[in-house]
């Protein structure tokens with residue numbers, strides 16, 4: 367029987383994604399650094415705090431974050447584990463509605479304000495159209511999220527960033543899928559006066575042939591697309607019911623592209 371492995375787009379086995387919260391004005395400089403190096407990320411915004419000074423403006427988010435992902439961070443940034451569930455539901459849904467007026471696409475990502483989450487909140491999110499949500503802290507690892515509603519980053523940018531980046535670049539075992547996920551707030555670079563850290567990291571990580579640069583939701587969509595592939599019981603053929611292409615590796619051969627809406631003999 368064919369042995370089939372999931373690959374990232376282009377047949378890659380390493381992915382890098384970034385995740386920044388609160389939508390402060392320093393996002394503009396951060397996006398510039400990402401764009402210069404072909405790095406992609408997700409920006410989690412509070413739709414009720416745009417007028418609280420020092421934030422990006424709703425009117426600019428579609429241009430500013432073009433090529434990146436705009437995602438929810440709730441309307442007003444409460445510590446939601448302390449709130450009644452209907453309030454949490456509205457904090458998320460109203461955030462989605464507002465942001466979608468400016469993005470023009472369904473906003474399906476979330477990061478928990480103050481990292482606050484409970485089991486009940488996790489269970490609520492799929493019915494609010496949310497596909498993943500990020501917690502705080504650092505896992506120090508390059509594994510894939512087991513539970514997308516408790517998605518923990520590899521590291522905060524002030525935690526071993528360059529060291530972990532170098533480790534990630536050195537990963538070569540193609541039998542694994544790897545993900546490096548960095549999170550933080552852009553204003554922290556201003557507070558600590560360490561923009562050079564992110565500049566060096568992005569210069570070091572950008573433009574690598576074997577890395578897929580993706581937003582948080584692109585990563586989840588890739589995993590979901592793979593899960594929807596329909597394989598023959600003996601893995602001799604496959605049908606891709608998704609609109610997007612999928613990439614798989616068969617018997618350790620170079621990855622093949624399964625075009626969206628098409629089948630293929632393996």
Ligand SMILES: [Zn+2]
Pocket residue numbers: 387388439443479480
């Ligand atoms: Zn926040």
